[in-house]
Amino acid sequence: MLVKRLGILALTAAMAQVAADANGVRAQAQPTPDPAACKGLLSSPDRIAPVLSGVPKYASTYVLVVPQRLADRVPVADAPGVKEIEVGVQSGTPALDVAGALGLTKIREYGLDLATAGLPLQDIADEKLDAAIMWAPLAGLAIIELGLEGAVSLFAVDRPRSAPALLHAEAVAHPCALAIADELDANGVLPGELLVPVDVRTLLTRQAPRFSLDAARNGEPLFNDACSKCHGPNAVADPKGLAPVDLRTSVRRFTYPGFLYIILNGRPEKSMPPLRGTVTEEQVALIYQYLKARSNSLLSDATK
Numbered sequence: 001m002l003v004k005r006l007g008i009l010a011l012t013a014a015m016a017q018v019a020a021d022a023n024g025v026r027a028q029a030q031p032t033p034d035p036a037a038c039k040g041l042l043s044s045p046d047r048i049a050p051v052l053s054g055v056p057k058y059a060s061t062y063v064l065v066v067p068q069r070l071a072d073r074v075p076v077a078d079a080p081g082v083k084e085i086e087v088g089v090q091s092g093t094p095a096l097d098v099a100g101a102l103g104l105t106k107i108r109e110y111g112l113d114l115a116t117a118g119l120p121l122q123d124i125a126d127e128k129l130d131a132a133i134m135w136a137p138l139a140g141l142a143i144i145e146l147g148l149e150g151a152v153s154l155f156a157v158d159r160p161r162s163a164p165a166l167l168h169a170e171a172v173a174h175p176c177a178l179a180i181a182d183e184l185d186a187n188g189v190l191p192g193e194l195l196v197p198v199d200v201r202t203l204l205t206r207q208a209p210r211f212s213l214d215a216a217r218n219g220e221p222l223f224n225d226a227c228s229k230c231h232g233p234n235a236v237a238d239p240k241g242l243a244p245v246d247l248r249t250s251v252r253r254f255t256y257p258g259f260l261y262i263i264l265n266g267r268p269e270k271s272m273p274p275l276r277g278t279v280t281e282e283q284v285a286l287i288y289q290y291l292k293a294r295s296n297s298l299l300s301d302a303t304k
Helices: 002-015 045-052 080-084 095-101 119-125 136-145 175-186 213-226 247-253 256-265 281-295
Strands: 062-067 087-090 107-110 131-135 152-156
Touching: 045 136, 045 175, 062 119, 062 136, 087 095, 087 119, 095 107, 095 131, 119 131, 119 136, 131 136, 136 152, 136 175, 213 281, 247 281, 256 281
Parallel strands: 087 107, 087 131
Antiparallel strands: 062 131, 062 152
16 A cells, blocks of 8 residues: 555655645745644534645545555445445535445445544444545545544545535635645545546637746746656756757747647556646646747847
8 A cells, every 4th residue: 555655655746846725826835834723623514614625736626545554455436346345425525426436336425524524534433434435625624633543544535526515615824734735645535627538628718828038928927837847947958857849949839729728638658647636727828928928039048
C-alpha cells in the first residue's frame, strides 16, 4: 500500500503544481498545515461548514473510505469486493447518488447532523461498519479528529458533485482547511474534476482573451508554477526536461479552445497530465497570454 500511495502522490504532484482555492483564486504561499488546528472542530457544529467550505481543491469531491483491515478486498474503488461490504452514506447528500453509480446495494444510511457528522468514520474505527462514502472535506476532518491517519485508504469516486446542502457555507480562512487538504493529498485523493474529461464541444465557443501585457505578466508565475516542471522555466524548452517543446513556437498553432482543451484534459498519449481541478479557466487564460507574449518577444526571460 505504501508503494501505491507514493505512486499516486507522484502523479498528483505532476498534475497540480498550482492549486486553486475553493473560490477559484490562485493559492498564495501558506503556512505548514497543522492538524492540531482541527481538534475539537467536529464538536463545534457552528464552525464546521464555513471551515470545510474553504478546503482547497476538494469542494466537489466525494471519497470512498476503506479501513486497512479490508485493503485486500477493496484495493481500489471499483474492486468487486466493494459490492460485498456494507457501506455507510449520509442521507440527503450526493453520497447516495455516488453509491448508486457504483452499483452498491449493501448501504447503511446515516442522517447528516452537524453534531454527529463524523459518525460513519467512528463506526469504521469501531469495526461496526465496513466502509463509507463521504464528502471529501468532511472525511478528511473526521480522519484527523479521530486519529485515523494511516488507518484508512481514500479513493475519489464518481464525478464532481456539490457539497451536502447542510455543509454549504461561505468559506472562512482557517488553518484546519489546509490541514484537511494536506491529509487528502497524502492519501492520493484526486479532485473530482480530474475524474471526468472536459468535452471539447463545450469549449468551441470560447473566445481568446483580449491581449493585455499586464495579464501576460500575471500569467508568468502561473506558468512557472503549473507548467515549468515539464516545459522549462519561461517556456524555454529544457533538452533534459520531461517535455522539451518550445512553447513559444508551438502556441502559435493552437486556437484558444484547443489550448484550453489540452490544458484541462492533458495529452495522455504524450504523458501530459490534465490540470482541470487544479487551475481555473481564468488562470489558463493568463497562461495563454503569457505564452503569446513570449512568442512575440514582448516579455524577456527575466520579467520583474
